[in-house]
Amino acid sequence: MDIYEELNKFDFIKEYEIIGKTVIFSADKEVLYKNIAKYGEDYDFIQVPYIPRDKKGILDKTSIEKFGFISSKTYFELEKNLLESDIKNDIKINYKNTDKGITLEYNESARTKSNEIEISNSNKLAISTSEPLINNRKYKNLTELFKVRSQSKQKTIYIEKDGQEEQTYEELYKEASYLATSLREKGLKKGDKLIFQLPDNKNFIKCFWACMLLGVIPAPTGVLDDYSVENVNTKKLYNIWKHIEKPFIITTDKLKDDVLKLGEIFSDNINVIAIDDTEASEAFENYYDWDINETSLILFTSGSTGMPKGVTLSQKNIFGRTLGEIQMYNLNENEVDFNWMTLTHAAGLIWSHIRDVYLNILQIQVNSEVILNKPLMWIDLMSKYKVSITWAPNFAYTLVNNYIQDDKDYDWNLSRLNYVFSGGEANVSKNLRSFLKKLEKYSLPKNALKLTFGMTETSSCITYYNDFSYYNNSDDDKFLPVGAPMPGAEIRIVDEDGNVAKEGEIGHVQGKGESFTSQYYKNEKANNESFTDDGYLITGDIGYIKDNNLVLTAREKDIIIINGLNYFVQDLEAAVDDMDEVNASFSVATSVKLKDDDNEMILVFFSPKDEELLKDEANIEELKELVLKVKNQIREKCLLNPKYVIPLLSEELQTTEIGKKQRNNYKSAFLDGKFNEIINKIEDENLNYILTKEWVRKEIQYKQLSNICVINNDKNIDELFEKNNVSFKSIDNIADAQENDILLDFFFYDENDLEISSQNLSYVLDKASTHIKDIMKISKKLTIIFPTKQSINFESDMTFRINNGFINGLLKTVCLENPFLRCRIVDFDKLNISLLVNELNLSIKDEVAVYRDSKRYIPCLKTANKGNCNEAIIQYDSLVLVVGGLGGIGIHVSKYLINKYNSKLLIIGSSDLEKNIDRYNKLINISEDVIYCKADVTNYQEILDSVNKAEHQFEIKLSTIVNLSGKMSSDNSEVFFDNLSDHTLENEEFKNMLDSSSVKLLGTYNLEKIRKSKEDASMIVFCSLTGNFGGISMGAYSLANTLQENYCQSLINLGERVFCINWSMWSKTGLNKYSNSSSAVFGGFNELDIDQGIGYLNFIIENNIKSSYVGINRDCLKMRYQVHDFYDMSLIINLDDKNKVQKVKGIIKENYSNLTSRLVCKIDKSRFNSDANISELQNKLMMIWKDNLKVEEIHINDNIFDLGGNSLTIFKIVEIISYEFNMNIKPIDIMIYPNIYQLSTYLYSKNKNNGNLEVKKKDSGNIRKRKEMLKNRRR
DSSP: OHHHHHHHTTTTTTEEEEETEEEEEEEOOOOOOOHTTTTTTEEEEEEEOOOBOOSSSSSSSHHHHHHOOBHHHHHHHHHHHHHHOOOOOOEEEEEEEEEOOOOOOOOOOOOOGGGOOOOOOSSSSOOOOSSOOOOOOOOSHHHHHHHHHHOOOEEEEEEEEEEEEEEEEHHHHHHHHHHHHHHTTTOOOOOOOOOOOOSSHHHHHHHHHHHHHHHHHHEEOOOOOOSSOOOHHOOOOOOOHTTTTTTTTEEEEHHHHHHHHHHTTTHHHOOOEEGGGGSSSSSOOOOOOOTTEEEEEEEOOOOOSOOOOOEEEEHHHHHHHHHHHHHHTTOOTTTTEEOOOOOTTTTTIIIIIIIHHHHTTEEEEHHHHHHHHSHHHHHHHHHHHHEEEEEOOOOOOOHHHOHHHHHHHHOOOTOOOEEEEEEEEOOOHHHHHHHHHHGGGGGGGTTOEEEEEEEEETTTEEEEEEOOTTOOOOOOOOOOOEEOTTTTTEEEEOOOSSOOBBBTOEEEEEETTTTTTOOTTTTTHHHHOOOOOOOOOOEEEEEEEEETTTEEEEEEGGEEETTTEEHHHHHHHHHHHTTTOOTTTOOOEEEOOOTSSEEEEEEEEEEEETHHHHHHHHGGHHHHHHHHHHHHHHHHSSSOOSSSSEEEEEESOOOBBSSBBBBHHHHHHHHHHTTHHHHHHHHHHSSSSEEEEEEEOOOOOOOOOOOEEEOOOOOOHHHHHHHHHOOOEEEEGGGGGTTTOOEEEEETOOOOOOOHHHHHHHHHHHHHHHHHHHHHOOOOOOEEEEEESSOOOOOOOOOOOOOTTTTHHHHHHHHHTTTTEEEEEEEESSSOOHHHHHHOOTTTTOOOEEETTEEEEEEEEEEOOOOOOOOOOSOOTTTEEEEESSSSTHHHHHHHHHHOOOOOEEEEEEGGGGGHHHHHHHHHHHHSSEEEEETTTTTTTHHHHHHHHHHHHHTTTEEEEEEEOOOOSSSSSHHHHHTGGGSSSSOOOOHHHHHIIIIIIIIIHHHHHHHHTTTOOOOOOOTTTHHHHOOOHHHEEEEEEEEHHHHHHHHHTTTTTTEEEEEOBBBBBBTTTTTTTTTHTTTTTTOOOOOHHHHHHHHHEEEEEEEEEEOOTTTEEEEEHBBOOOOEEEEEEESOOGHHHHHHHHHHHHOGGGGGEEEEEEEEGGGGOOGGSOOOOHHHEEEEEEHHHOOOOOOOOOOTTTTOOOHHHHHHHHHHHHHHTTTTOOOHHHHHSOOOHHHHHHHHHHHHGGOOOOOOOHHHHHHHHHHHHHHHHHH
């Protein structure tokens, strides 16, 4: 068995070297050693990201050792050792590119969709009211109410972590009365305050009513985890205590000593009462007769690290809220309430408990931790007690959704649950609809869910929206109404000047009414800032009123401002919460503003479901992958690029007691550097990077071929062969070549130099088009080597040759569209037959090789380092010509130039201004210094006339040219992408090739002549990566960009002030507006959003990067072998049991000590599914994949693109699946579901309404039909 012949068969092996009995290779897909080692059983195989070489082009063993590697023999030995130790394992070798990336510091995106709110044209004022509050208060004050309830047998059921207890209102009154006596004996009297630090609900409620009887003002605060350390929470409690005149603190006997430590750390004397030690000999008799307007409760807002505001509430406020809701819904004594939110908040105490006492109804008060630990207990208990009223913030509904198993019957009956209030934080339609849908089968009323709004300052909820339902709403609803005010309340919207807005206009939310506080406790500054002169509370919310319903869009402090545009943090949080790997409702988005910067830096915090990722250092790579996934989710869903995405344990994520997110605390902690440690671990600057092209020496392993086949050779070529004593066979027609031949095609070899002109361009393209169409007809496996003279602009080449300067992009497209062909370019400064003959070997797979001074070079890509800026490319306040400046990408570039450099713009386009008048007006609104001229970039005189006009008008000379011109074909882009099959090289019309190349080459040539005539002027040219990589149905555009890049490179080599940027596609804009980005993504390219694109442009300009490649996914296996950066190898061992991790580490340390630092253990039980657990559908899909991907082993979680899938194989597999399973699927389906497990799940769900998928039985007839179908399609 010849090892060379075997390795040459594998197209996925891009390069290899054989040293003795060791094969070192790189590949463009994941290669299993066992699948390749059998072809050379005596050899040891080593896969590396690329083969590094020294300056002489010889393999550099030292660099490989620095990368780290595992040979096939070591791999098999390790696998055997693990199995013998009873450790199931799946070993992977991963190489990580460690070259630093860059930070994109400029954002220029449009407002997100969530900001695009449909505004009505109503002239109606934005004031929302309800019916008047009927003054039917039965009781003078709360103590009178409580006195009446002292005769009630109605119950409260308390459920704590250690059990449950029932108590009648009569019993509650008795216990509270005795406690009031005891508190009086401790020294408390009417008008005093009492801080609560009570962890259980029963004691809390008893103490509240004792205060009411005694005339003491309760000041409930949340129980702390630790009182002995000075931190945000202890400082906050201490500040509250001082602010309200250092009152007693009441707690439990268990917590008393802990609470006393608060005084120790702040060197103060704190009086603490233990509620367990408050036994009294008699009940309290003379209860306090509260005035209805007297402050009877102080609740503290969540605040930040400073002093929370004390909201004073009177019994008028409390009764007003209670009676308003009772009147609105006709609530009565037959209701049953369930509350599991903390009583330290207005919602728990006033909305739930006090209302329930007023109605004399059964109430179930549950400790929050009970439900948080077991979310479905909320539903269990509501079903058990036939609950009719409950409430919770949005996050709670997400918790239930995550825990409910749809295929399980919980035997719940929720038919009496008429009021499920959702408030306390922003409502997310998708979460709420999912909650309704999941509980629909348990008889939950369709309109049970009521969206609400309220705050501590309004005694809790005051507006209600009753029309939300699964069927009335959709998952895409962004801003849900929170309804109309209850009786006795009013809401209005005002503009920045305090004037009442019109209905539908966004503004500041204000309100007033019976339940609204009149002041903050001893806080003149807050009172002045929070109340208007006419008595309205300034809520701090942003929203609008429509159809009398309040719609909240954000809190003023929850807005992130980027370049003066507003973005809502709720959108970012919802996008993250939507991910399966994330603990929903724990995500927090905020921003910080850095010094000397008007923009904000976006921060996103989240909690991974698998918290072991944060606890075990061995999981750091997996954690980084998740962080990247979260970032990509935000970019995709929100069109924003967060600066930092920070994972935290769920216990570290901060919310108030009712789940409201404390974004200010995160902001302060970030600025204090408290997240630096985790940031340093996971922050991967490689997310953004720019590549540059370099040329590296590479010597070749020579193996003489017996036959040399030549076509399109002339007399001079023949003489060179004869002079070098090289025998060859000449053929007249390319079709005469034999299967697996290597063919030398001299068609593009030309010693002549042609000038750049439209006539010469037409001549060379017409000639090339005819030859390429013949090549595209080949249906046999063939390697064609094209010798050329300086068709590639090497770093030392000073001239551009129009004769063949397009060949690279053209031939790359040939290979993509015709998988039978392997095309290679061997480029010379002076043709050398002996060197050329050395290239005639199947083991040489370099697609491009360049000989200069008889030395062989191949191109590679490297990550660009942030260089020193020599001089400004664009001068401030200068005149800039932007060709295509009103196009999809051009409009953003134009905005960037105005905003960043205050540029005066001359915009040239091929269309009449009327076609893009809206974009032009947007620029005029930013700057008046914008001129538009219709001109043809291929017409030098038209461009020159436009420049002269602009220079005369602005009275300055042209300083910079930005060339964004481009044309796919003679058709517009929409028509082009609708008819892609018409644009394969076999079908492409010559006119399209000429039009596309004329714009790119002749246009750039004309612009360069103008630049050259201006002193110190610069030119920035936008090229496409298709010029380097080709593209299916993109042949004309590919060759046009190759021409443009080669021309620009020749100018750069001459030292001209020219900058060439080769871009991947910009998301749904420019020429890519109508394209499908997925093919580019799996081809190894990143899709750029506007912010990224402008950020890259800004970096390139600021750092004088002359030639750059933007949007290549250097980590994609299809690209990695071309990116010659430094790599670091990791040994990833997937296990089925985390308890085996330490055993694996021991084996590695004992037997493979050099791999200890590279070991990463992951737990992935799915990788060890037995064949018995593989469904028939999955098994069938595996057979299809193996057959078409030419691999022998596939796991159900293997990504099709890592296995070598490309556009052709994807289309082929789609056709086979469609035929085999009689269903309509598309290539995009495989791109979205790229492994067997995901795809099979999708196929089952797609056909769930049609019964089980029928897998066709394998028979010769089906096979013949399938092969015939594919054969016809190739025709």
